[in-house]
Amino acid sequence: MAQEYSIAQIIDIGEASTYLSIIYNSEGSLYGQRIGAPTSPLTIQMVTWALNSGNEGGGQTAASLRGVANYLISLCGRFYLQATQVLGIPGGGTVFPVPGTGGGTVTYVAIELP
Amino acid sequence: MALDVSFSVEQSAANPGAVTLVDTSTGSDVAVTQRRIYFTDYHGNAVVPSGTSTAYVIWPYADSSITVNNLLTSDMALNVRVDWLDVSNVALYTLNTNYCFSQFNQNFFYTLIQSQSLTPGIIQDANYYSNLSIYWVNITGAIQAIEIGNDLSSSQKCLTIATNMMTFQNDFF
Numbered sequence: 205m206a207q208e209y210s211i212a213q214i215i216d217i218g219e220a221s222t223y224l225s226i227i228y229n230s231e232g233s234l235y236g237q238r239i240g241a242p243t244s245p246l247t248i249q250m251v252t253w254a255l256n257s258g259n260e261g262g263g264q265t266a267a268s269l270r271g272v273a274n275y276l277i278s279l280c281g282r283f284y285l286q287a288t289q290v291l292g293i294p295g296g297g298t299v300f301p302v303p304g305t306g307g308g309t310v311t312y313v314a315i316e317l318p
Numbered sequence: 319m320a321l322d323v324s325f326s327v328e329q330s331a332a333n334p335g336a337v338t339l340v341d342t343s344t345g346s347d348v349a350v351t352q353r354r355i356y357f358t359d360y361h362g363n364a365v366v367p368s369g370t371s372t373a374y375v376i377w378p379y380a381d382s383s384i385t386v387n388n389l390l391t392s393d394m395a396l397n398v399r400v401d402w403l404d405v406s407n408v409a410l411y412t413l414n415t416n417y418c419f420s421q422f423n424q425n426f427f428y429t430l431i432q433s434q435s436l437t438p439g440i441i442q443d444a445n446y447y448s449n450l451s452i453y454w455v456n457i458t459g460a461i462q463a464i465e466i467g468n469d470l471s472s473s474q475k476c477l478t479i480a481t482n483m484m485t486f487q488n489d490f491f
Contacts, residue, residue, distance in 0.1 A: 247441065250454050254431035257424045261331025268432060275435030 211259050213293055214273045218252030220287035221280035228283070251276045321347040323411045325400050334421035335390045339400070340383040349404045350411070353377035356399040357389065360470040365389065365396060374401075392481050393422045395464060395473035418464040418473045423457050423480045430491060449483065449490040456480040 209217070225245045255272050258264040277284060288294075323343045330336045339355060354374040357365040364373035367388045377384045377400070399414035430450060434440055441447045460476035463469045483490045 246451060251431055254428045258428045263331030272432055272435055
């Protein structure tokens with residue numbers, strides 16, 4: 205089962221996503237702005253900061269922090285997985301390949317063509 | 319062994335009006351019998367809890383920490399000075415540092431983001447996003463003014479702008 209990231213880990217992901225989105229937004233500017241609405245690094249940074257503030261202050265409930273953390277994850281969007289890779293945070297659980305047990309039998313049948 | 323004085327200061331997130339000081343001094347000095355805390359704003363005015371008749375707060379020497387309740391009603395950038403005194407009220411050691419107490423605004427900013435997470439479309443509203451950005455910049459600016467610049471006046475100016483936005487939140491958010 206996939207693990208749930210801690211609030212501190214999501215704050216780190218937010219910080220990394222901020223600069224990743226800045227770099228992404230700056231790419232492709234030679235021929236004008238990207239057509240798609242760019243992800244706002246400012247929004248990610250502000251939400252990351254708020255989450256960090258609430259987490260360090262100790263005045264917020266765990267449920268409240270988790271709600272804001274989920275919002276931050278949604279903002280990180282396409283940079284979320286890249287950020288986990290950059291930070292070396294294991295994610296998505298582990299897939300164990302199941303070895304074959306017996307193997308099937310392939311039967312060839314010769315068909316006489318008319 | 320001489321006393322090597324130091325202390326830490328923290329504003330409570332749950333109760334932003336309260337400030338907790340912890341004496342982290344090392345060594346000892348038998349001559350020290352009492353401590354006093356002076357909170358001073360950027361004008362040089364003493365800031366004390368309501369009902370205090372002196373310009374300082376007494377910090378019993380037997381207590382390693384003290385929580386000064388009802389010190390703040392809004393965020394302030396303050397100089398915090400602690401004096402270690404002998405029995406004749408002579409300061410044997412003194413240490414002062416500037417602090418940015420921004421927890422009132424940090425809490426409100428968190429509340430704004432929490433509300434935003436429930437209604438993400440609000441960032442499309444006219445002026446909301448730009449006001450949110452201005453608000454955030456002033457809070458972080460106030461903190462940086464102390465941490466990087468050790469500038470009490472600039473920090474207080476940023477906090478005043480942020481506090482004004484919080485006070486008139488219906489106009490800004």
